[in-house]
Amino acid sequence: QQQVKQSPQSLIVQKGGISIINCAYENTAFDYFPWYQQFPGKGPALLIAIRPDVSEKKEGRFTISFNKSAKQFSLHIMDSQPGDSATYFCAASRETSGSRLTFGEGTQLTVNP
Amino acid sequence: DTAVSQTPKYLVTQMGNDKSIKCEQNLGHDTMYWYKQDSKKFLKIMFSYNNKELIINETVPNRFSPKSPDKAHLNLHINSLELGDSAVYFCASSQKPGRDNYGYTFGSGTRLTVV
Numbered sequence: 001q002q003q004v005k006q007s008p009q010s011l012i013v014q015k016g017g018i019s020i021i022n023c024a025y026e027n028t029a030f031d032y033f034p035w036y037q038q039f040p041g042k043g044p045a046l047l048i049a050i051r052p053d054v055s056e057k058k059e060g061r062f063t064i065s066f067n068k069s070a071k072q073f074s075l076h077i078m079d080s081q082p083g084d085s086a087t088y089f090c091a092a093s094r095e096t097s098g099s100r101l102t103f104g105e106g107t108q109l110t111v112n113p
Numbered sequence: 114d115t116a117v118s119q120t121p122k123y124l125v126t127q128m129g130n131d132k133s134i135k136c137e138q139n140l141g142h143d144t145m146y147w148y149k150q151d152s153k154k155f156l157k158i159m160f161s162y163n164n165k166e167l168i169i170n171e172t173v174p175n176r177f178s179p180k181s182p183d184k185a186h187l188n189l190h191i192n193s194l195e196l197g198d199s200a201v202y203f204c205a206s207s208q209k210p211g212r213d214n215y216g217y218t219f220g221s222g223t224r225l226t227v228v
Contacts, residue, residue, distance in 0.1 A: 004204075022224075034216055036219075038154075041221070041222075042221055042222070043117075043203050043205070043219030043221050043222050044156070044203070044217075044219050045219065046216040046217065046218070049216060051220050087154055089156065100146070100158045100161055100169055100223075101158070101217060102158075103155070103156040103157075105153070105154075105155055106153075106154045106155065108154075
């Protein structure tokens with residue numbers, strides 16, 4: 001059973017545009033929602049994370065929006081750049097119990113120059 | 114100065130062989146993990162160790178055996194390799210939950226190809 005569902009599978013955006021990737025989760029006990037960025041040949045790297053006590057978190061061009069009632073969260077990349085082209089993974093865990101991260105299926109983002 | 118290092122980066126081997134992947138972290142983290150990334154890039158946890166103690170053991174064939182000699186090291190030994198074991202294996206480590214910088218730090222992966 002896939003507990004974290006991510007969409008779209010792939011996304012193509014023009015330079016300067018906004019990239020939006022969505023995730024939905026099932027387990028209401030999840031309390032930590034990170035996003036990871038993975039470049040080819042590299043391991044995933046933590047990009048930004050949110051906990052459910054806030055509805056939005058912004059770090060530079062990256063913003064997480066969190067909707068607890070809908071059990072959804074999304075990543076917005078403003079002013080997308082070709083260097084942002086990578087695979088993005090959302091994830092969720094019950095941080096308070098130290099449980100493992102459950103990852104979404106990943107989104108391949110391509111930003112065209 | 115690499116935070117989580119895995120060796121080897123590439124591993125090509127024949128079916129039936131036994132191989133090991135090593136992982137070391139210098140971040141002082143208490144918890145370490147092995148994840149498997151398949152050809153569709155899906156990341157699936159295999160094992161987790163906290164301070165040398167096994168805490169997560171997902172449904173993984175018992176041909177896979179992790180070993181943690183100390184909290185900075187987590188190795189993965191695979192017996193009788195099969196074609197379906199071909200994947201990228203990632204080691205990761207994490208801080209204690211609840212801290213501002215909580216999150217997993219991944220190694221750069223070991224691409225295992227079984228021929």
